[in-house]
Amino acid sequence: QINEAEVVLFSVPSYACQRRTTLDNHNVTLTDALSLLAENAELSDEDGRGVAFRRAAAVLKALPAPVTAMSQLTGLPCLGDHSLRVIKDILENEASDEVESTKQSDRFKALKVLTGIFGVGSKTADRWIRDGIHNLHQLQESGATLNRAQQAGLEHYDDLNQQVTKAEADAITEIVQEAVVSVLPGAQVVLTGGFRRGKQTGHDVDFLITHPEEGREVGLMPKVVFWLESQGFLLYQKTTRNSYLEVKDGPGRPSSNMDRFERCLSIFKLAKKEERGIKVAVNTVKTRDSVRDHTQSETDQNPQSHSYERHELTNPPAHRRWRAVRVDLVVSPISQFAFALLGWTGSKLFERELRRWAGHEKAMSLSSHALYDNKQSRYLRAASEEEIFAHLGLEYIPPSERNA
Template sequence: MVPLKRRKVSSSGAGNTGNTGSESKFPQVVLFLLERKMGASRRVFLSQLGRKRGFTVEELFSERVTHVISENNSGDEVRTWLASQVEGRVRTPAHLLDISWYTESMSAGRPVEVLDRHKLQEQQTDEEDVVEFSVPSYGCQRRTTLDNHNAVLTDALSLLAEKAELSDEEGRGVAFRRAAAVLKALPKPVTSMTQLRGLPCLGGHSLRVIKDILENGTSSEVESTKQSERFNALKVLTGIFGVGVKTAGRWIRDGIHNLQQLQASGQTLNRAQRAGLEHYDDLNQPVSKAEADTIGEIVEEAVASVLPGAQISLIGGFRRGKLTGHDVDFLITHPEEGREVGLMPKIVSWLESQGFLLYQKTTRNSYLESEDGPARPSSNMDRFERCFSIFKLSEEERQGAKQTDTENTPEDAFTPEALSQVKDDGLERTKPAGHKPWRAVRVDLVVSPISQFAFALLGWTGSKLFERELRRWAGHEKAMSLSSHALYDNKQNKYLRATSEEEIFAHLGLEYIPPTERNA
């Protein structure tokens, strides 16, 4: 399969290689040979042959081209390729022709008459039959459930976003994430590039990836990324709890590409990284909703024992309806303002005394509205009292979670077809030799004052892109500053208080979207 290549487009033809060394015998005919499916070497040979015969053969596609010659492509494929060059703004050449016209012209030594048999076949599509989609520009205006009709396309764009993020190219990563979010919100599968006309956030790069998949079933760029040694090394190393992109990149420069090489390297690891390496397999295994609920019961018991009346909420992806996740997040508050101060060390002490913590790092609340003012940080990292931890979930507790999973799973989920799709969802599986009687789980605990609880709940529910879009909407459309602590109106120079997520959406002038529809 020849990768689809985006060639530089020239509006004037400057820089193109036409007839070098001789004048064109046929100045009204300007040819361009499409490399796609023809191959580079064959294209070079045929181009040289045409120039020797006195034809103008452009090296780069431009608006001067009158005849596009292709091999083994349909008219629809060529037209889509042309549209992708400058996102549809190039004039379509007069003729889209099969290679047979070119070879006959070469034999005749002149441009032969264009007959029907030379013309590329294009599917006659009634514009009225093409289902075009329409979605709002901001992700926080869209209702996005977990029912994704375009998973093949969004998975590809998400992988390229991950590649960009691991290469410290945040802007490119956000662009791919926004494009994927648009496709996730569509009510039906995308089958034609025509359906995407007018949709927001679909840049030229994303459109080329989508087109490649629609035409060829896969994206050459995505497949190349999957085979990239650096990409796979970054994924493995950043999969270690406590290891970021910069640390992983430094290790790769030192020749470290996997866990075994890291362990043998003698690198100095901090406490979090040592714990992450020790529990790597567990922490990279999905956590089931039932396991999250089991951990929630433990945390609830801890909170109740040190501060009766405190409230705990399961947040993150599980609140959005996901059945599995990478970690488990809980938000804790107390209905009486100030009672939550100093709560986290007490919770951590109780959990440690019961043997539930393999690792923990606690940070104090460093946010003071009166001192920090309305300016929000560039990232969405809040400053609540928080505990990053690794939980020790015993086999007995896991078995209870698995039983709950089984009881709550429909009977048709256990058909051979359904089971073939199961990867690792916490259901019963064969115990390997040396199986330990517990597993490690990443757990984040966050304590918020009741006055900031609605903002914290909204910020910690996600998805990450949905929250980014909320903040973008607030700043660009409403002249407001939104964080997980507060909402500030820059025009009125005052904070806008809220006791619920619904009130925050109302302040922002947005229709309320429930958590299960925030999976952008």
């Protein structure tokens, strides 16, 4: 019997973008369990269920203390029957059977391994599993056709599945800054994503690039990529056009807009800590590896080259002086910068909730490019994230409190 006077009661607003969610999570066991079910739903193409679990987990992340009794959850938003059942199981039995059996299931394990390959989504993984492919070895044996991203993902599998540290993110920031300033003096680089929210590790490093003079950023991405490539910093890159401009490209729109490249998904070759700081060291690494790369490309047509890759996967060379790191680059014109910054800082759920709030509560449409007011039939300008929150009628939430 719980003495009601001793139960801490919580109160939480229903949208994650109305809450301050720091990295100081008092309910890690519960949120890990719900996040795993969310991940399983997302990997099984059940996005609705996925979001429901994500929202439930986010509510628990926002609580100021650990949950100890179900009665404390009365009145909290976003906690559906399914999530409540999972929470109850964990509070009563220390574990949830559903979570444990999902974790142990062959299908979940295979989906995790296969989608752990950069460039492989849940649909591709599902197709492979139906073809009897459950692990990397079987994938390589199968002769399945891989696109360029997936080939790079497989080649650098171990590196890319190892968390990026803040120190590595800082080292990459310096490289990106040097690249950007070399090709366009005055251009600015901002670290976004999880590291801007104060996380100490991440699955990648995200950057937003702009120039204070509107229009100067046009054509910047290919130049940055060329600089990085010529310095030997890129193991893979794919640059894509600004989809926003694509949508708006219609009759009467200058086709020069089509030349605005916006986003680059890349894999960096980062010198190991001992090698960093001295440019000569980076170049040494580059020279050494170009010998290896050359050998490898010569055998590309040869079946033998596959056994080399396999060897790399199961037996990574301990002496390697660099590691692969995923890096996302985005270029934004200064007029859209605040929207891009807000949109690329995350978390993903925080972003989703901002857009839901804008649409459902304010009749506005928010994207990483603009905010449109449907009632006034006009775009609302903003030069800072603070102004966007104000337009949305929300209290300003700093990046470190957007960890929903």
